[in-house]
Amino acid sequence: MTIPYGQEPPGYPTPEPPAPYPATQQWPPAQPPATTVRKVEERAHPLTPLVRGWFAVVAVAWAMLQERLQGRTDGTAGLPWWVFVAVIGGVAALGLIAGFISWRFTRFIADETELRVESGWISHRSRRISYTRLQSVDVMQPLAARLLGLAEVRIDAGAHDSTKLRYLSRRRAYELRDFLMLRAHGAQVSVDVARAQTSDPIFADVGHADRVIVTVAPHELLLGALVSHDLLSLILGFAVPVAAVWVVASYFGHAAAAAIPVVALAGGVPMLLSIGQYFARRVMAQFNFTLAETGAGLRITRGLTNLTSQTVPVRRIQSIRLSQPLFWRPLRRYRVDLEVLGLGEATRNESTSKVSTLLLPIGTRRQVDAALAAVWPGLRLDAIRYVRSPRPAILFDPLSYSWNSFGVDDDVVVTRRGWLTRHQSIVPHARLQSVAAHQGPLERLMGLANVTFHTTGLLHTHSVIHMNADLARRLVYDEADRAMTSRDGELLR
Amino acid sequence: MPGLFSPPADRWIKISPKYVVVRILGAIIANALFWVPVSLIWAWVFAPGGGALSGVPAVAPFATQVQWFAAGVGIVWFVWRVYRAGRYARSWSYAERGEDLCITRGLWYKNLTIVPYGRLQIAKVDAGPLDRLLGLATVTLVTASAHSNASIPGLPAAEAERLRDRLIEVGDTLGSGL
Numbered sequence: 294m295t296i297p298y299g300q301e302p303p304g305y306p307t308p309e310p311p312a313p314y315p316a317t318q319q320w321p322p323a324q325p326p327a328t329t330v331r332k333v334e335e336r337a338h339p340l341t342p343l344v345r346g347w348f349a350v351v352a353v354a355w356a357m358l359q360e361r362l363q364g365r366t367d368g369t370a371g372l373p374w375w376v377f378v379a380v381i382g383g384v385a386a387l388g389l390i391a392g393f394i395s396w397r398f399t400r401f402i403a404d405e406t407e408l409r410v411e412s413g414w415i416s417h418r419s420r421r422i423s424y425t426r427l428q429s430v431d432v433m434q435p436l437a438a439r440l441l442g443l444a445e446v447r448i449d450a451g452a453h454d455s456t457k458l459r460y461l462s463r464r465r466a467y468e469l470r471d472f473l474m475l476r477a478h479g480a481q482v483s484v485d486v487a488r489a490q491t492s493d494p495i496f497a498d499v500g501h502a503d504r505v506i507v508t509v510a511p512h513e514l515l516l517g518a519l520v521s522h523d524l525l526s527l528i529l530g531f532a533v534p535v536a537a538v539w540v541v542a543s544y545f546g547h548a549a550a551a552a553i554p555v556v557a558l559a560g561g562v563p564m565l566l567s568i569g570q571y572f573a574r575r576v577m578a579q580f581n582f583t584l585a586e587t588g589a590g591l592r593i594t595r596g597l598t599n600l601t602s603q604t605v606p607v608r609r610i611q612s613i614r615l616s617q618p619l620f621w622r623p624l625r626r627y628r629v630d631l632e633v634l635g636l637g638e639a640t641r642n643e644s645t646s647k648v649s650t651l652l653l654p655i656g657t658r659r660q661v662d663a664a665l666a667a668v669w670p671g672l673r674l675d676a677i678r679y680v681r682s683p684r685p686a687i688l689f690d691p692l693s694y695s696w697n698s699f700g701v702d703d704d705v706v707v708t709r710r711g712w713l714t715r716h717q718s719i720v721p722h723a724r725l726q727s728v729a730a731h732q733g734p735l736e737r738l739m740g741l742a743n744v745t746f747h748t749t750g751l752l753h754t755h756s757v758i759h760m761n762a763d764l765a766r767r768l769v770y771d772e773a774d775r776a777m778t779s780r781d782g783e784l785l786r
Numbered sequence: 787m788p789g790l791f792s793p794p795a796d797r798w799i800k801i802s803p804k805y806v807v808v809r810i811l812g813a814i815i816a817n818a819l820f821w822v823p824v825s826l827i828w829a830w831v832f833a834p835g836g837g838a839l840s841g842v843p844a845v846a847p848f849a850t851q852v853q854w855f856a857a858g859v860g861i862v863w864f865v866w867r868v869y870r871a872g873r874y875a876r877s878w879s880y881a882e883r884g885e886d887l888c889i890t891r892g893l894w895y896k897n898l899t900i901v902p903y904g905r906l907q908i909a910k911v912d913a914g915p916l917d918r919l920l921g922l923a924t925v926t927l928v929t930a931s932a933h934s935n936a937s938i939p940g941l942p943a944a945e946a947e948r949l950r951d952r953l954i955e956v957g958d959t960l961g962s963g964l
Contacts (some may be wrong), residue, residue, distance in 0.1 A: 634930060725930055727936060729900070730898045732791075734895075745933075747931040770794060770883075771887045773902055776904075776905070777885045
């Protein structure tokens with residue numbers, strides 16, 4: 294059954310087209326008619342089914358090839374080669390048909406006030422996203438799509454799952470992204486107007502008017518991966534059990550002791566492979582990391598094979614966290630994460646091309662300052678005086694006592710904690726959702742208390758631990774007051 | 787110098803004393819519906835003579851001891867919970883302070899949460915079957931943060947509705963977007 298373009302399947306009530314703005318006549322004539330937004334109605338790119346079917350084909354082909362190479366005697370071994378080709382071809386055909394149907398019945402419509410995504414063959418589904426609710430718009434280009442010049446647009450509007458438009462041509466995806474971000478900022482433009490501002494690069498996503506703030510060189514990424522806790526735990530996870538068995542076996546003079554170094558060497562090869570994979574994934578995911586300031590917000594572009602491009606309106610940023618793992622301290626390198634409402638699927642893992650909370654994977658103090666200045670130009674981090682916990686708190690945190698502290702100025706509250714990885718959270722008062730103090734029995738004996746600041750995001754470390762209880766009381770009440778009176782206008786200036 | 791959990795204004799407003807009954811009944815029901823059947827099944831499975839595993843003594847050599855120990859811990863915990871229910875219920879209190887709501891709770895682990903009215907997104911009133919039996923309700927304040935966790939149980943139903951309406955009214959006038 295094919296349905297003419299623009300018509301609904303029979304039996305489905307045709308939705309009323311959104312009423313045109315009745316206010317247009319009342320508006321002052323200063324509003325030129327040229328700004329009326331032209332409604333745009335489109336399908337995804339016709340090559341979409343190919344990309345979506347691609348993964349199924351590769352998976353099946355790989356599984357069969359493995360089976361073949363391992364020379365399994367059961368089941369498939371006796372079959373002639375054309376059976377495999379037929380199966381792979383069948384899967385590919387099924388994938389293509391399913392992809393085609395889904396493509397055929399998916400449309401997106403951009404009109405005056407909202408973006409609609411209509412999809413579904415058997416059960417119809419319509420998602421509406423008001424431009425004023427947009428939190429961030431990302432363009433993702435997995436390798437298969439990238440080779441065909443396609444891209445996925447991912448729209449976050451504060452809900453826990455994002456709306457995905459896949460796939461559009463790369464240029465169209467950038468245009469749509471720029472259009473959405475302009476609309477999110479209240480500009481009355483149509484999709485075609487956004488075109489003029491969009492460039493079409495393959496390895497980056499930087500327009501002519503964009504200002505690049507920070508780029509991270511590959512050797513910096515390698516350095517960060519080399520001295521990370523992840524790598525250390527990878528090595529220790531292998532070396533410690535082997536060493537333990539070897540020590541125990543040789544202590545008891547067991548015959549196996551002599552064999553263990555050989556076994557360890559044999560195990561070392563996959564070990565080295567996984568270390569190599571770890572480096573490769575991390576560097577590939579963050580390759581050419583670029584933080585740029587665009588008219589529509591901050592843009593983060595990264596990736597070697599999969600190109601990821603996130604755009605975040607600055608005023609949607611809820612908090613920022615600086616982290617410094619133990620071994621980064623002598624190198625004076627930092628990692629910066631940001632919290633945005635609606636990045637429900639965002640990950641903190643730096644080894645994937647998925648949408649992440651990263652604002653800077655690794656950077657020197659100067660780069661961190663540049664990134665912070667791009668987010669909150671009014672932030673005066675150096676001028677903040679930090680208050681440490683009283684002396685008895687050292688019993689609770691012998692290793693992080695000297696770091697645990699907090700500082701407050703007119704715009705933000707800054708908290709520091711952690712010993713293996715030192716964290717420093719910056720929360721604007723205007724972004725605080727609620728504040729809590731808590732105290733256990735031992736802390737009560739010593740006159741200590743903890744204070745936690747709740748924000749909308751994924752990072753849960755905005756807390757001051759084991760601080761003076763009287764000070765904690767003052768801090769929570771003052772912070773609640775500041776949350777109500779403070780506006781982030783000054784911070785953004 | 788007021789203590790960490792002293793009232794912000796002149797006094798805390800306590801929740802209804804009837805909340806003790808909810809706590810105690812809740813503990814009894816949880817035990818009756820879950821832990822008692824679990825213990826009985828455990829006792830049947832590991833019974834020393836003629837149980838389900840009577841033929842395989844090596845499966846759980848200390849099954850009987852473990853069983854009595856677990857039962858003892860469970861009973862002590864239950865009695866302790868019932869004994870402390872009154873004080874726990876009295877530890878819950880709240881206060882409206884200018885432009886925010888303060889909630890405090892807890893005996894060993896004390897907690898004080900402050901939610902500015904402007905951050906309020908939803909104010910909910912819930913009442914479970916036990917609550918309804920006693921004419922109580924729970925008011926929950928939902929902000930954009932998943933960690934705020936601000937709710938006041940054991941409010942008289944009328945007071946709960948008054949509080950909810952007031953919260954929504956104040957939240958509307960003070961509301962700030964995200």
